[in-house]
Amino acid sequence: MPDLAIILPTLDERENIGPLVDRLHGALGGITWEAIFVDDNSPDGTADAARALASSDPRIRVIQRIGRRGLASAVIEGACATAAPYIAVMDADHQHDPALLPGMLELVRTGGADVAVASRFVDGGDPGGLADARRREGSAMANRLARRLTGVELSDPMSGYFLLETRHMRDVAPRLSGIGFKVLLDFLTASDRSLTVREVPLQFAPRRAGASKLDRAVAFEFLVGLYDRHLGRLIPTRFALFGTVGAVGVAVHMAILALVFLVMGSGFALGQAVATFGAMSFNFWLNNWLTYRDQRLVGPRAMLTGWLGFCLTCSVGAVANVAVASLLQANGIFWALAAVAGILIGAVWNYALSSRFVWGRF
Ligand SMILES: Nc1nc2c(ncn2[C@@H]2O[C@H](COP(=O)(O)OP(=O)(O)O)[C@@H](O)[C@H]2O)c(=O)[nH]1
Ligand SMILES: [Mg+2]
Incomplete structure (x- = not known):
């Protein structure tokens, strides 16, 4: 059984996944791992490309979802599909450096934290890959709102790169909204245990190939998140x-x-x-x-x-x-x-x- 499952949601990332698997090999020496691509039936054939990788490497797995979409729900399904005790969630576009994984795993495994989050905004981190000033501003605002919402001190709650014990994610899975893409935030607000979160610096890289699918209308996302948490049971x-x-x-x-x-x-x-x-x-x-x-x-x-x-x-x-x-x-x-x-x-x-x-x- 692998120790670590890397959950990689993908939508049109065909060109990126081969090189990413190479980088995982390079970064994860000494750790037994598997990578799970959760692909929403990408028109560019990402799922086929991932299966081609899997045919020569049993550590690669593919979940191809048909008729469904969404980053948050992809992560949840990935987490429910592995026996590995730890999961890491990361982008498949090379914006997240796999070299951080061993350190993040060590942090959680030794009890240093329940969740390790790769942050662009701590000392040593770099938000460079955020395309422009407007997005940077949006991120900063989102962070302030998120701190209110979760009560967790986080410099980068919108981070899409984090690692935790799989059972924590599965425990709260029934309470996650699965709407939108703020998975980490969704997880932190839904969890009823108080979780310790530690951040490691991330130098956010530009995406390697393809286009970003998310225009993070963060203010809107937060309103939706708030509604979902408080009234969503009443009227979906x-x-x-x-x-x-x-x-x-x-x-x-x-x-x-x-x-x-x-x-x-x-x-x-x-x-x-x-x-x-x-x-x-x-x-x-x-x-x-x-x-x-x-x-x-x-x-x-x-x-x-x-x-x-x-x-x-x-x-x-x-x-x-x-x-x-x-x-x-x-x-x-x-x-x-x-x-x-x-x-x-x-x-x-x-x-x-x-x-x-x-x-x-x-
Ligand atoms: N399965 C799945 N993956 C998605 C979806 N939207 C985005 N992704 C993937 O989630 C990751 C982050 O999305 P990305 O477009 O890079 O967002 P950005 O980093 O904010 O520009 C990438 O690996 C995308 O391929 C989706 O609806 N379903
Ligand atoms: Mg990205």
């Missing part, structure tokens, strides 16, 4: 986002209707049709950007099929909405209540279908 986070977008969509609908019907003087039915179409398109765009930002559709083709699928989904939801509302109203329920019930049913329906067929990569 993603559904709440979907509903909020829907409410904004109603405003868009009314604005378009007012413009076409009142200002331009069209017939009401035409105005309503144009407004419905406009609001659906707007909702698709906003949901893609907000609700499903961790599994966003990008590129003209994916956007076009996604948009068509969303409009189709919403039409089905609209039929359910009208059917339920008229049934209730005909049975003597006050018209406004019947309408609200119809809207709710339509929303749940739209959410269920679109999360599966539009953003679920089916």
Whole structure:
């Protein structure tokens, strides 16, 4: 059994993984280890490339996830798929130096800390790879917020490079939100034990090949994280986002209707049709950007099929909405209540279908 499992979430990292495995070999002499690539069915064939590596090296393993996306959930699945007592989470793009692993493992193994975090912001660290000043500022703000949230003194809570005992991660796994990509933060807030965290300096390197998938809209991530922790059990986070977008969509609908019907003087039915179409398109765009930002559709083709699928989904939801509302109203329920019930049913329906067929990569 390996001592250490390195969990490597990947999305389009084909060019990076071979050289990374070489570097792991170089860095981990004397430690028995395995590397688990958790790949979300990357279009560039990262999973195939990882299997090719695995065919000549039993330490390499691959989890290929189909129809699912997200960094946090990838890490959780990786942690649940190993028997190694320790896991390290790192980027597959060479931004995280594998040479730090033996030191981090030693720190945790000898009881020096429950979690070893590679930090860009401690003495000896270097945030150099953070592309520009705006991202640096974003990181600094995120860190302040995170300290409030977790109560843990950390200079770099957004770090994606850390090592801990696997059982700790598995223990809290059922309580992790799995939304977004702040896995370390998610883990620290969800854990009910008080964990000691030690930081080691990381010189953050530029990504070796390929493009970054994350534009860390950190403020938004934190709001979502806060909501998820406190109200997420009541109304699931993603559904709440979907509903909020829907409410904004109603405003868009009314604005378009007012413009076409009142200002331009069209017939009401035409105005309503144009407004419905406009609001659906707007909702698709906003949901893609907000609700499903961790599994966003990008590129003209994916956007076009996604948009068509969303409009189709919403039409089905609209039929359910009208059917339920008229049934209730005909049975003597006050018209406004019947309408609200119809809207709710339509929303749940739209959410269920679109999360599966539009953003679920089916
Ligand atoms: N499995 C999986 N991996 C992801 C996803 N998004 C990003 N990654 C991987 O997570 C790591 C960090 O992402 P990256 O794009 O480098 O973010 P950055 O370091 O903030 O620019 C990389 O190895 C990515 O390939 C995802 O949705 N699923
Ligand atoms: Mg990276």
